[in-house]
Amino acid sequence: MLTKKEAAEAVRNAKVVTGVTWAQLAEAVGRPLAWTTAALLGQHPMSKEEAGAATALLELGEDVALALQTQPTRGALDAAVPVDPTIYRLYEVIQVYGPTIKELIHEQCGDGIMSAINFRLDVRRVPDPGGDRVVITLDGKYLPYQW
Missing domain, CATH: 3.30.1160.10 (Cyanate lyase, C-terminal domain)
Structure with missing residues (x-):
């Protein structure tokens, strides 16, 4: 099974390939834009339906959908002082x-x-x-x- 971090990378890559926007994903998922973006980047668990809607739009597989449904370890920074x-x-x-x-x-x-x-x-x-x-x-x- 993919990790949430691997699923987030797959989502980012698929956004580039498909041209789908975060706003389009939020509409498909039926949740607010910021929540949907955070969930697809691994910070919230998605329901089966939400993950399915997002992965269908992004043309991603069941492995990504399953990872998006798992409980996250919240906090996305790899260092105490961010460099981005x-x-x-x-x-x-x-x-x-x-x-x-x-x-x-x-x-x-x-x-x-x-x-x-x-x-x-x-x-x-x-x-x-x-x-x-x-x-x-x-x-x-x-x-x-x-x-």
């Missing part, structure tokens, strides 16, 4: 603004955290006269610490 420029910039944002985000969550919500389990993500391009912008929305449920 796009991922590194997000890491840099957290390095610079992480303490601010923490302070603002605590001031506005109390002693707690933002859930990454009960979570929504959106990424979109927004035209701007000074150069297009990337808007990333992180929408996590607030979880208070319970002592």
